Amino acid sequence: MALKRVLKVGLDSAAPFPMHSDYNSERFEGFEVDLLSAIAKHLDFEIQYEVSLWKKILGKLFKGELDLICSAVTMTATRKHILEFTEPYLHFRLCAVVPANDVLINEVKDLKEKRVGVRIAAEAERHVHTKFPDANMVHADTNKELYHQLELGEIDALIDDSPIANGFLQKNDKLKIGLFLPGTDSQYAIAMxxxxxxxxxQFNEALKLIRENGTYDVLYNKWFFGMNF
Structure with a gap:
């Protein structure tokens, strides 16, 4: 009996629900966990997760220390120069998360000179640096730090991917999505x-099959039912 090929999969150490839960939690779950499990089952591969900070994870893949990353990786033109990407599996936008009682941040221009939180090495960080150079950027290694800082009033807003923001806000009525940032339509794909x-x-073939046989829709509705991206 042939041994299954083992794929080393990079995972953010503070992986954001609902894409992934923290690998060290008692219940490791999420949309990408289920998606990757379905793909691995079809291809008869075994998945082995390797956890690290997001700011290090792309470098590990580039150096060949990982086989792939399936952890909310935004597919960009710059990244496509140095990595391979599968067909996208989720479309989303960037959004500004603010306190639930905030009435000051309703438009992009309202972010000017505000204390804006971003995760280090995330696409949101690059976007804020490019589009809002006057903003006072506050950097953090994890999303959890940012949402905590926002709750404490240490920052005025944070910029995040809409699926991740929705996941955090499902369990937090102290915060809300203030606005979706225009021109930030983006896609997650598996990076190799x-x-x-x-x-x-092989992965693209499996993704196509999962879409055609209805598995993708079941997983999407399980994790994102009622969410606005």
Missing amino acids: KKGDVELKN
């Missing part, structure tokens, strides 16, 4: 080492 085309093609 540059040149790993055979594996990418």
